[in-house]
Amino acid sequence: MSGFKGRDVISILDFTRSELEELFEYTDIIATRGVQSKPLEGKIMALAFFEPSTRTRMSFESAMKRLGGDTIGFTSEEATSIAKGESFIDTIRMLDSYSDIIVVRHKYDGAAKLAAEIAENPVINAGDGKQHHPTQAMLDLYTIRTVEGAIDGLTIGVLGDLKYGRAASSFILALTHYKPKKVYLISPPQLKPRREVIDIIREKGLPYKEEEKIEEVISEIDILYVTRIQKERFPDPEEYEKVKGSYKVTLDLIQRKAKKTIKILHPLPKTEEIDPRIDETQHATYYKQAKLGTPLRQALILKILQ
């Protein structure tokens, strides 16, 4: 598989490093110069959001509309009524006949792959199940490349729910395309990465180490990727209360123990896991990361549809 034209985007693992570099270079051009004409005039993107995600949806919408295209689709509220009785396969076939590209969000692993098998038009996975969210992973890599110049050689920490969080899993898998110095996977024991993720990164030779306490490795980290820990993941609320403090990134921790140049990423939305006072510091890279989502997705859509 090579080249972007007409291609499905299901997992970050389907892309090679050189393909990602090609995408990032094109994103650089769009981010700095914008798009001249309306290259996707008359083209329609179908947004099939079986699960809610306002941020990802709006980022795709903004990208498509800035390119002169337009969108149709449904949000998770309507998805219930759509699904009523109709098979997922029929829903995808219908969207396929109304549009030129389909963006799928679904709670089950494999939903985007199945959609890609049915649809004649390209399918982009906007997050399905617990593992894949490839455009988020592309954006994460691109953000690091933008602020650090390179990904190779960095020490990267991934903090939070590494078991159920698809943004975290996708990011960890994405790092296997590069040569970071070290990757710390920091989570409570209950939320360690799943076996299938560990198997892949081990096989690919990613220099990772699982950790339970951010304090012990914070001093080495260049890039800290933070994700949310959801209370609902803990069968016993008391257990959550016990661990939650260890996974909060406080201003004190950053100022006292981290490198002065540490950059903090987050797929957003964030809640309590990052001290809001960090928002105003030069460490906060998550707003820049969100902002880069539009040009990154513009570049990807253009490469697929043009």
Added chain:
Amino acid sequence: MSGFKGRDVISILDFTRSELEELFEYTDIIATRGVQSKPLEGKIMALAFFEPSTRTRMSFESAMKRLGGDTIGFTSEEATSIAKGESFIDTIRMLDSYSDIIVVRHKYDGAAKLAAEIAENPVINAGDGKQHHPTQAMLDLYTIRTVEGAIDGLTIGVLGDLKYGRAASSFILALTHYKPKKVYLISPPQLKPRREVIDIIREKGLPYKEEEKIEEVISEIDILYVTRIQKERFPDPEEYEKVKGSYKVTLDLIQRKAKKTIKILHPLPKTEEIDPRIDETQHATYYKQAKLGTPLRQALILKILQ
């Protein structure tokens, strides 16, 4: 009434055969060559969906946006809050002042007609009450014309809920513009066509026959139009269980008893009424039918607005 410019689309009966042919020839052009420029640039379609219908809504949206226009509107969830206290008449007046064409979906018969009387701009009925869904009927006729070359001379079966299903009623009424050899109206006794529909097709001389069992007429049929039978229509669930088997189109029935050339249409969404193994056969025409919805509606909108 003649010509499409500025015209309301309320019932399939308002159009003549030659007007329909004119529309279908224009649809052929759009379906094959597409649209060159953006003919409806700056034009706005208001989607007034007082009742949910994701498919019809997205088909209209896709058509309008591919023509360079755009849409505003509300879905049934918001309709509740819109309706709160405000009269239907005021809602239509408001939409009329924000847009160039209004598409109405409503559960009450006559809603689209009333909207057309109020609005200065053209109104398209996207389904109201139990009887009218004119653009679906146009699409159904156009699909048959596309796959069979003509509608005259065919034997056509209409299967399912012929009493409450507006797609089926509209299709039956639409056939009065043509000269099929025979039309079988196949339904459980409780779901036979309403008196007002029968009166019209009798007066127009449509060669129809009411049937209760698909098995007895399947061998003659060229086009089988299937619609869903909703459990909720039966006061007694047991009664539904008794009849439902007779209104399922199975692969076995088609392979053993039907013409090899039979084509199956369905307005979608479908659930259990068609054996999913039929989807993969050359008989399944419903996906093609759905796909033709966009060019058909593009042609109609262009003829009205240009």
Added chain:
Amino acid sequence: MSGFKGRDVISILDFTRSELEELFEYTDIIATRGVQSKPLEGKIMALAFFEPSTRTRMSFESAMKRLGGDTIGFTSEEATSIAKGESFIDTIRMLDSYSDIIVVRHKYDGAAKLAAEIAENPVINAGDGKQHHPTQAMLDLYTIRTVEGAIDGLTIGVLGDLKYGRAASSFILALTHYKPKKVYLISPPQLKPRREVIDIIREKGLPYKEEEKIEEVISEIDILYVTRIQKERFPDPEEYEKVKGSYKVTLDLIQRKAKKTIKILHPLPKTEEIDPRIDETQHATYYKQAKLGTPLRQALILKILQ
């Protein structure tokens, strides 16, 4: 502060009379000649509706799309899930990174101002809290100017809920930019204008008088601005039943006691407060007012973004 380019629109008080006149003259041009090219091609408006408002939302959407731009955003139903855990500040930052201009609707006073402080792009207040709805006020002034030629010298009545209704408050504040002959503020005692509004109009020298009965002043009024009285505002339903009759504008009242030239405005939606038979008379100006919303907002957006 002067000039519209890049400007936030938070309160009608932030604008000078000459700026409003400049806006109205530009609106005249758009309302009569339309917009030639697609001046906002590729530009995105984010609609952040934390509170429902289909009418205002569609008016902004229609305006933006007629200018060649497009919109993204969320409605109040989705707002709940967006807000879940995420701060208002982060939501605004995200929208700011996906769009070129943000339109905010919120139930709390000051929300739009806060958004404007956070966002790099311009923010338009589409109604926040109990007091400010500047684009509605601009539209109200523009409508009067259109139908009467001028605002100075008129006798204006404002009827209804003057305490909680933000459209009424904004309109009253807007009048301080002009020199009406007299302004009657007509409401039940419980729904009189708030102290902060009275303080401003007194300071600005607006010749106002508070009234409780429309009958006593109707004969003097040139422009009657009617707003809805919501039952929920009354702690005791009986109290509501007692007063509601006094705040209904009946055809009888208008025909027997009002000037023949009286014009009735309403921000819509209206329910029982205006006799529907008035809709058909030359007094009903509210549909024209709604219709002028699109060109007024087109003019405003163009002045800010171009």
